[in-house]
Amino acid sequence: MRARMAFCEKDRTVTASLKILMLSAEMVPFAKIGGPADVVGALPKALRRMGHDVRVAMPCYRSIRPEQFGMTTLIDALAVPFKHGTEDAAIRETTVGGVPVYFVDAPRYFQRENVLGYQDDGDRFILFCRAALEMCRALDWSPDVIHAHEWHTAIVPNWLHTIYRHDPVFQSTASVFTVHNMAYQGIFGHRILEVAGLADQEFILPALAEKQIDAVDLLGRGIAYADVVTTVSETYAREILTPEFGDGMEKLLRQRETRLEGILNGIDAEALNPATDIYISQQFDADRLEMRAANKRALQEQCGLEPDPHAPLLGYVSRLVSQKGADLLTTAFDHIMDLGVQMVIIGTGDPHYHELFSQCVARYRRRAAVHFSFGADWTQPLYAGADMYLMPSRFEPCGLNQMIAMRYGAIPIVRATGGLIDTVTEFDPAAGTGTGFTFRDYDPWSLLAAIARAVQSYRYPDSWHHLMRRAMSVDHSWRVSAERYAAAYERALAWHAEDAALHHPSDISDGLQGDREV
Numbered sequence: 307m308r309a310r311m312a313f314c315e316k317d318r319t320v321t322a323s324l325k326i327l328m329l330s331a332e333m334v335p336f337a338k339i340g341g342p343a344d345v346v347g348a349l350p351k352a353l354r355r356m357g358h359d360v361r362v363a364m365p366c367y368r369s370i371r372p373e374q375f376g377m378t379t380l381i382d383a384l385a386v387p388f389k390h391g392t393e394d395a396a397i398r399e400t401t402v403g404g405v406p407v408y409f410v411d412a413p414r415y416f417q418r419e420n421v422l423g424y425q426d427d428g429d430r431f432i433l434f435c436r437a438a439l440e441m442c443r444a445l446d447w448s449p450d451v452i453h454a455h456e457w458h459t460a461i462v463p464n465w466l467h468t469i470y471r472h473d474p475v476f477q478s479t480a481s482v483f484t485v486h487n488m489a490y491q492g493i494f495g496h497r498i499l500e501v502a503g504l505a506d507q508e509f510i511l512p513a514l515a516e517k518q519i520d521a522v523d524l525l526g527r528g529i530a531y532a533d534v535v536t537t538v539s540e541t542y543a544r545e546i547l548t549p550e551f552g553d554g555m556e557k558l559l560r561q562r563e564t565r566l567e568g569i570l571n572g573i574d575a576e577a578l579n580p581a582t583d584i585y586i587s588q589q590f591d592a593d594r595l596e597m598r599a600a601n602k603r604a605l606q607e608q609c610g611l612e613p614d615p616h617a618p619l620l621g622y623v624s625r626l627v628s629q630k631g632a633d634l635l636t637t638a639f640d641h642i643m644d645l646g647v648q649m650v651i652i653g654t655g656d657p658h659y660h661e662l663f664s665q666c667v668a669r670y671r672r673r674a675a676v677h678f679s680f681g682a683d684w685t686q687p688l689y690a691g692a693d694m695y696l697m698p699s700r701f702e703p704c705g706l707n708q709m710i711a712m713r714y715g716a717i718p719i720v721r722a723t724g725g726l727i728d729t730v731t732e733f734d735p736a737a738g739t740g741t742g743f744t745f746r747d748y749d750p751w752s753l754l755a756a757i758a759r760a761v762q763s764y765r766y767p768d769s770w771h772h773l774m775r776r777a778m779s780v781d782h783s784w785r786v787s788a789e790r791y792a793a794a795y796e797r798a799l800a801w802h803a804e805d806a807a808l809h810h811p812s813d814i815s816d817g818l819q820g821d822r823e824v
């Protein structure tokens with residue numbers, strides 16, 4: 307077993323620094339389609355501060371302009387094994403916040419308008435991942451750990467156990483795979499295994515073999531082969547073991563339960579700071595709460611609402627889809643407005659909800675507004691100006707917005723699920739504890755009841771200000787989570803060494819259901 311050095315220095319266990327390659331389809335500030343981009347934007351910086359040599363690789367999409375980010379070309383033409391031949395990719399590099407970022411530039415597959423949404427998405431991300439591994443070989447850089455995010459990179463743990471298993475560069479490389487959302491699995495036909503050079507590998511689900519099988523589930527492969535599997539909150543890590551949240555993967559996840567853990571995301575507390583935020587009218591902090599009123603006024607003005615300082619202002623920044631509770635909110639809308647509140651909705655999503663929200667707000671002139679965008683010039687003023695923040699998600703692996711809202715003093719009203727319940731605790735005015743309002747059942751009336759409790763509590767300014775200060779002072783920075791990831795990397799290395807000694811990945815030998823039937 308490869309011995310990782312750990313030694314004690316003044317009561318502190320110091321672990322030898324690790325070489326980590328992080329793989330992702332998205333990363334702030336280069337490309338963002340969801341929360342994972344924020345995670346991959348912030349976690350490497352925090353790990354770097356702990357002394358680890360973290361580098362990130364992602365595809366070079368058309369929207370990423372090399373000159374804007376001062377990229378240099380590291381490798382002109384890397385011949386990447388792909389399908390039945392090779393595909394050339396250039397490797398470009400830049401540094402952001404001290405973190406080297408490598409871009410796989412394969413124009414045929416990535417010079418396109420969007421990150422995702424093409425018929426050949428499976429091929430595209432297989433190519434990206436393969437290029438990232440071939441890059442390590444070309445640079446002779448041997449990572450201790452590869453940390454792969456989401457289905458887009460889930461093939462990598464599979465490769466580390468197969469075609470790259472005896473490669474000297476990866477021989478002792480362990481893998482960590484992070485599931486950000488079970489709902490996105492990357493399901494493709496059997497052909498994807500040929501694209502990935504794994505055609506001689508059959509489906510890995512003998513237990514389901516009697517059913518009709520025609521699909522390879524990339525997310526399942528990541529879960530089946532990674533040395534450690536993580537997801538983004540402790541509650542969600544438990545929830546996905548059940549059929550309600552497991553999306554068909556619960557059986558596989560239960561088999562891999564000893565390798566599964568939940569690590570809560572953090573937020574970038576430097577970039578998201580009401581004391582320095584340039585997008586808000588009036589900067590403030592927990593000791594200068596009275597200054598926050600100017601932001602409420604500015605938000606009301608920006609959205610065409612009555613400039614009423616006393617009306618509780620509810621905010622909702624979200625992808626407008628059912629996962630985020632858009633159906634609850636539109637159903638309960640009139641009853642919520644009957645509580646005498648104002649409401650601002652920001653986001654984009656399902657056209658059906660664009661239409662529904664437009665109809666809802668049209669009924670409440672000067673009291674409700676919707677804006678279809680995600681720009682920081684709209685979201686930051688909302689966090690800084692709203693009194694309460696809604697997050698009634700059907701499920702929520704972690705959720706970042708409730709943490710941002712808390713940091714800006716907007717009190718979260720959340721459904722008790724996943725990361726939401728790991729970050730928000732119910733307000734108890736008598737005890738003077740809690741940071742927000744929660745509800746359990748996924749129905750509009752439970753949401754309405756939680757909002758009614760919040761509106762009632764808002765009438766008592768002293769205790770409300772205490773509540774705001776408590777919410778604002780919770781530390782959701784990446785520091786703690788980064789330490790937990792570092793520990794997960796160490797565990798992955800230990801498992802990897804153990805499995806290598808046994809000559810097979812222990813859990814997989816008896817046939818896991820990594821792929822799913824269709």
Ligand code: GLC
Pocket residue numbers: 340341342345486487538571702703704705706725
């Ligand atoms: C996904 C999840 C969200 C999580 C984010 C970052 O978008 O739906 O809950 O916060 O990933 O991990």
